[in-house]
Amino acid sequence: MNMEKLAASYRLEYDVKAKDYVRGGEVSSALRAVLKQLSLPPELVRRCCVACYEAEMNVIIHSLGGRLQIDIYPDRLVMVAEDSGPGIEDLDKAMEEGYSTAPEEAREMGFGAGMGLPNIKANTDRLVITTNPEGTRLIMEVLFVGKDS
Amino acid sequence: MVDANVRVRDFLENGFHLVAGDGGLENPIEGVYICDLLSWVMAKSKPKNAWITIQSHVNIVAVALMVEQSCIIVSEGVEVEREAVERANEEAMPILSFPGTSYEAAIKLYQLLSK
Numbered sequence: 001m002n003m004e005k006l007a008a009s010y011r012l013e014y015d016v017k018a019k020d021y022v023r024g025g026e027v028s029s030a031l032r033a034v035l036k037q038l039s040l041p042p043e044l045v046r047r048c049c050v051a052c053y054e055a056e057m058n059v060i061i062h063s064l065g066g067r068l069q070i071d072i073y074p075d076r077l078v079m080v081a082e083d084s085g086p087g088i089e090d091l092d093k094a095m096e097e098g099y100s101t102a103p104e105e106a107r108e109m110g111f112g113a114g115m116g117l118p119n120i121k122a123n124t125d126r127l128v129i130t131t132n133p134e135g136t137r138l139i140m141e142v143l144f145v146g147k148d149s
Numbered sequence: 150m151v152d153a154n155v156r157v158r159d160f161l162e163n164g165f166h167l168v169a170g171d172g173g174l175e176n177p178i179e180g181v182y183i184c185d186l187l188s189w190v191m192a193k194s195k196p197k198n199a200w201i202t203i204q205s206h207v208n209i210v211a212v213a214l215m216v217e218q219s220c221i222i223v224s225e226g227v228e229v230e231r232e233a234v235e236r237a238n239e240e241a242m243p244i245l246s247f248p249g250t251s252y253e254a255a256i257k258l259y260q261l262l263s264k
Contacts, residue, residue, distance in 0.1 A: 022232055025211025029240075032214065042196065042217065049215040057187075057208075074208035079207045110204045131220070 009048045010034065012070040016083075019111060024060050027068050028053035034072065047123040048077050048142050054116045055138055060086075060149060063136065075145055077126075081138040088131040095121065114127040128136040155262055157220045160199075164257055165222065165245040167232040172241030176196040176219040181258050183251050187212050194218065199253045199258060207232035209240050212224045220244070222258075 011079040012034065014027045028049050035045045052070065059081060066083030093099045095117050102112025121127050126141035154259045158174040161167055169172075183201040184192035186258060194200060196217035202209060211222050220243035223229055229244055237244045247254045 022207055025215075028215060029211055038199070046216060053191065053211065054188065055214050079165035109206055109208065110185050110187040110202070111208075113188040118194050119188055120237055144168070146260050 004054040010072040012068075012072075014068050016056055016066050016068060018060065018065040020060055021106075024057050025053060027056045027070075031070055032130055035077075038072070044142065044144060048079075051120045051140050051142065052079055054119045055079065055140065057111060058116050058138075059083045061102050062112055066135070075143065077142045077144070079138075079140040081136075081140070083135050083137075085133055085135045087133045087136055088129070091129060091131060155264075157199075157245070159261060160220075160222075160245060160258070163261060164249070165247050165254075166218045168223070168229045168244045168246050169237035170220070170243035172238070173220065173243045176243065178262065181255055181262070182218075183255060190260065191216055201247075201254050201258075203227050203251070205233060206227045207236050207240055208232060208242075210240060212238040213242050214240055218242075222247055222254055224254045 012030060031052050032049045035048055056068060063083030066087050071079045073076045086092050097118045098114040100112045100114035103113045120131060120140060124140045125143045128139040130137045157178060161181055176218045177197055178199050179197040180195055181201065182198040184190050185202050185204055189213055190200060194216050197219050199220050199222055200213055200218045200226055201222045203225050205223050207230060209221055213262045222245045224247045226248040
């Protein structure tokens with residue numbers, strides 16, 4: 001598979017379970033495998049995968065469960081991470097490096113550095129977050145052309 | 150100066166013991182990064198680094214793959230969890246064990262990279 005053959009879009013969809021740390025990284029690993037076949041610059045693959053991994057771990061660590069839907073287009077990647085709550089209480093603070101509400105069990109594993117959302121912001125070209133007690137939705141977009149190519 | 154020709158294989162028999170991922174022994178090493186916070190590694194570590202950590206669970210393999218680390222070095226003699234070993238073997242991501250501290254591992258690596 002290469003970009004020329006990727007006529008329309010390629011979709012990856014995964015359910016992500018709450019507290020399932022052992023399977024953390026499965027979605028981003030699958031995404032990495034697909035992107036590597038597209039002969040994208042390694043830096044782009046890295047940005048997509050870091051954003052995906054952080055979104056995936058956020059669902060595992062902070063939510064009651066959710067899903068990731070990833071659409072790969074010839075010119076961009078669009079990822080949607082949705083969960084079923086309890087929402088981000090203070091989104092402004094959550095966007096600050098070092099602020100974390102992760103539970104102790106996650107911190108012991110090296111998560112909860114307060115870098116999740118900042119890492120996503122830094123590695124995407126567009127990030128839209130909507131959150132309320134019923135759930136959080138992240139729309140993340142990485143352009144394959146433009147400033148970093 | 151970092152010797153661009155140093156590979157994971159060169160660390161073996163220098164106090165580093167291979168635990169998993171022998172498929173990646175020829176990975177080149179251009180630097181070292183030390184951190185136990187996974188998101189910090191994702192944000193800061195450069196590709197082709199040897200990553201030193203005391204974390205030993207399966208997620209370290211995914212993190213190392215995402216940011217193209219050459220290998221993972223688990224210091225302090227911490228036992229690497231079975232799921233991590235299996236995953237590292239599948240992905241050919243070398244995990245090396247080191248009995249000393251992360252600092253002592255870094256000194257060793259500096260010496261090997263500076264030869």
